[in-house]
Amino acid sequence: xxxxxxFYQGKIVKExxxxxxxxxxxxxxxxxxxxxxxxxxxxxxNQLYAxxxxxxxxxxxxxxxxxxxxIPYTVEELCDWTLKLLRKNEFKTTVYIxxxxxxxxxxxxxxxxxxxxxxxxxxxxxxxxxxxxxxRVCISSWRRISDNMIPARIKxxxxxxxxxxxxxxxLQNGYDEAILLTDSGYVCEGPGENxxxxxxxxxxxxxxxxxxxxxxxxxTVITLAREELGMEVVQRSITRTELYSAEEAFFSGTAMxxxxxxxxxxxxxxxxxxxxxxxxxxxxxxxxxxxxxxKYAHFCTPVY
Numbered sequence: 123x124x125x126x127x128x129f130y131q132g133k134i135v136k137e138x139x140x141x142x143x144x145x146x147x148x149x150x151x152x153x154x155x156x157x158x159x160x161x162x163x164x165x166x167x168n169q170l171y172a173x174x175x176x177x178x179x180x181x182x183x184x185x186x187x188x189x190x191x192x193i194p195y196t197v198e199e200l201c202d203w204t205l206k207l208l209r210k211n212e213f214k215t216t217v218y219i220x221x222x223x224x225x226x227x228x229x230x231x232x233x234x235x236x237x238x239x240x241x242x243x244x245x246x247x248x249x250x251x252x253x254x255x256x257x258r259v260c261i262s263s264w265r266r267i268s269d270n271m272i273p274a275r276i277k278x279x280x281x282x283x284x285x286x287x288x289x290x291x292x293l294q295n296g297y298d299e300a301i302l303l304t305d306s307g308y309v310c311e312g313p314g315e316n317x318x319x320x321x322x323x324x325x326x327x328x329x330x331x332x333x334x335x336x337x338x339x340x341x342t343v344i345t346l347a348r349e350e351l352g353m354e355v356v357q358r359s360i361t362r363t364e365l366y367s368a369e370e371a372f373f374s375g376t377a378m379x380x381x382x383x384x385x386x387x388x389x390x391x392x393x394x395x396x397x398x399x400x401x402x403x404x405x406x407x408x409x410x411x412x413x414x415x416x417k418y419a420h421f422c423t424p425v426y
Contacts (some may be wrong), residue, residue, distance in 0.1 A: 128178060128243060156279055157178045158376040159172065174206070178338060208245065215389065216249055217248065221242070257382070262301065266310040267333065272284075310333055316374035322405045324354045370392055
């Protein structure tokens with residue numbers, strides 16, 4: 123990775139220069155938090171657009187606050203460093219950006235009560251992360267972590283063991299992805315994605331009180347459905363059997379973007395094909411990620 127540059131502790135350096143101890147708390151105990159951000163390349167304008175950059179860093183700082191990871195940067199400074207990093211790497215393609223804030227101490231005890239706070243940002247090219255046009259999913263036997271266990275509304279690194287177990291179970295059983303339920307049995311989200319269903323003319327998605335991550339792509343989908351499609355969007359608890367009777371279902375997320383779900387637990391969703399509502403939202407979504415819609419130009423930060 124000699125040609126890859128990262129941001130680490132206040133400097134942009136070659137990736138190979140960054141070393142983290144095998145005793146590091148972040149490695150041993152997952153004491154950290156992160157963000158996933160996209161920057162979209164537009165061939166027509168020869169421009170790279172960071173999508174909703176500010177909102178992602180606002181959420182990262184909220185995650186840091188919850189975990190007592192005190193990093194000495196404002197949202198504006200983190201945005202500025204990210205733009206500098208993208209330029210330094212000279213990306214001319216769609217990119218995934220990963221900021222990670224973590225406890226770097228090599229002390230043995232798994233406490234968040236120390237002053238060794240670190241932050242790094244790295245990037246790599248990423249096109250269609252989903253790899254498929256539509257997903258077959260299953261309800262996981264693993265339950266979603268709750269706010270009083272590991273706060274799911276932020277993005278703690280250690281919490282994604284819960285996600286990994288659900289994904290592993292799904293893949294081993296021949297599915298593309300999993301859906302996790304809450305301890306009360308309500309639909310929560312995918313391992314790394316929010317979920318929507320369409321039924322009776324309404325778009326429905328689980329509320330924050332059901333231990334979801336309040337996704338930025340989720341928020342974008344809600345905005346587009348309301349403002350561009352004139353659709354009613356309801357945030358309420360969804361039962362498992364309600365998924366089976368949905369006319370449409372789809373995931374949303376930074377990496378996943380907007381991806382339809384065509385089968386749940388071997389039951390077809392609707393007619394078993396990507397639905398029209400999902401298709402429309404997906405089309406509008408990709409139109410705004412590269413600054414082509416003036417109404418949503420504030421979502422896109424040009425890099426060059």
